[in-house]
Ligand SMILES: Cc1cc2nc3c(=O)[nH]c(=O)nc-3n(C[C@H](O)[C@H](O)[C@H](O)COP(=O)(O)O)c2cc1C
């Protein structure tokens with residue numbers, strides 16, 4: 001049975017020994033980060049801070065803060081109610097196998113229309129706990145235990161919001177997790193990066209010239225599949241809440257907002273309603289980011305609140321990013337496993353892929369392929385750089401199928417042995433992630449592909465390729481028997 005809401009997930013984590021309650025008052029300014037970071041690095045549990053406070057503001061918040069909910073392989077699996085993420089990947093494969101159109105784009109385009117998804121279309125309901133308290137006049141963000149994460153951060157940031165918008169062109173909904181810097185009690189920043197769904201809707205409004213305000217609703221604290229759907233790089237015409245329904249095998253319940261024309265999860269803990277204004281861009285940041293560096297100040301739209309609805313006793317969900325690995329790495333790992341079947345549909349030669357934590361998603365992607373023709377690795381590089389999401393990959397390493405991409409020591413050993421750098425490294429120019437700080441220009445820079453496959457005579461490599469050193473199996477057997485006796 002799908003988790004109905006955040007609480008059911010928290011209760012499950014507690015039963016599994018995957019969540020620790022902290023009743024000691026802890027400061028939302030930096031202290032929660034430091035504690036969470038230590039727990040993250042030690043592969044520890046989710047944390048429920050029952051008494052967040054702010055010494056600076058002299059506040060003891062009435063609302064508890066939960067963090068690191070998805071911060072391990074086990075909790076990612078619990079979130080999606082599977083024994084291992086491979087199970088979700090298999091469900092994804094089954095979904096894709098129901099119809100077999102040609103090519104990745106057709107597949108992806110088809111996703112929203114698949115009959116198998118139709119039973120998971122969000123259900124609009126009349127009542128829901130998120131309406132237990134409706135605040136249209138006397139509302140303020142100051143009651144929420146919003147963290148200042150790192151010393152040089154430009155302020156406090158809501159870090160795990162589900163930002164909901166509707167396309168002014170097609171009416172299609174989008175949900176994305178974009179951080180929100182608190183400017184005052186009723187205004188925040190809206191950090192949707194240039195390539196993301198929310199930013200596209202904002203541009204569409206500008207192009208159409210029909211009004212200057214884009215309705216935005218923000219849900220904080222939902223069932224874990226719904227929260228996770230906000231970080232998925234889904235195609236533009238696939239509603240994240242529909243996909244969340246597929247992930248949880250039960251439709252998401254939505255309910256109408258009070259002050260804007262949008263629907264939000266009825267089981268959410270807290271919903272912020274408001275709009276982004278084309279004429280109100282403000283400095284946003286700096287913010288200690290996924291990369292382990294601060295992303296610098298830049299201009300983003302302001303989000304003006306028009307109301308807040310919440311449960312009687314809401315729980316605020318936060319996350320903190322920084323030097324990897326942290327909670328976001330495990331979310332990225334979930335995305336990697338879920339999207340591998342989709343990648344394999346388009347590129348059947350792909351055997352496996354992995355994004356190591358140190359590469360912070362876009363900086364390093366390792367792909368193992370079944371190599372069938374000369375130049376095959378280059379073909380795979382070009383294809384991956386043309387895919388949504390994967391297009392940002394800064395360093396792409398293509399290895400043969402016998403390499404375990406999850407073992408970075410094995411990858412480094414084999415790849416470094418296999419390359420003649422001048423011959424095997426391919427540079428490419430194109431769009432880069434907005435968080436990229438080393439590229440020559442914001443959002444535009446170079447990428448590198450490394451062909452670390454064995455080189456073939458048909459690729460001009462006519463020297464003999466040596467075998468890997470492997471012990472004779474008979475000898476291994478004899479030594480197995482000796483091993484116990486020798487006590488080495
Ligand atoms: C913890 C966390 C914070 C994130 N913050 C941002 C952000 O501030 N801005 C942004 O554009 N993307 C951010 N992302 C990535 C987006 O959520 C992700 O790219 C998602 O696919 C966007 O959805 P969209 O494709 O519908 O726009 C964040 C991801 C995580 C896991």
Ligand SMILES: [Mn+2]
Nearest residue numbers: 174175197234
């Ligand atoms: Mn989207």
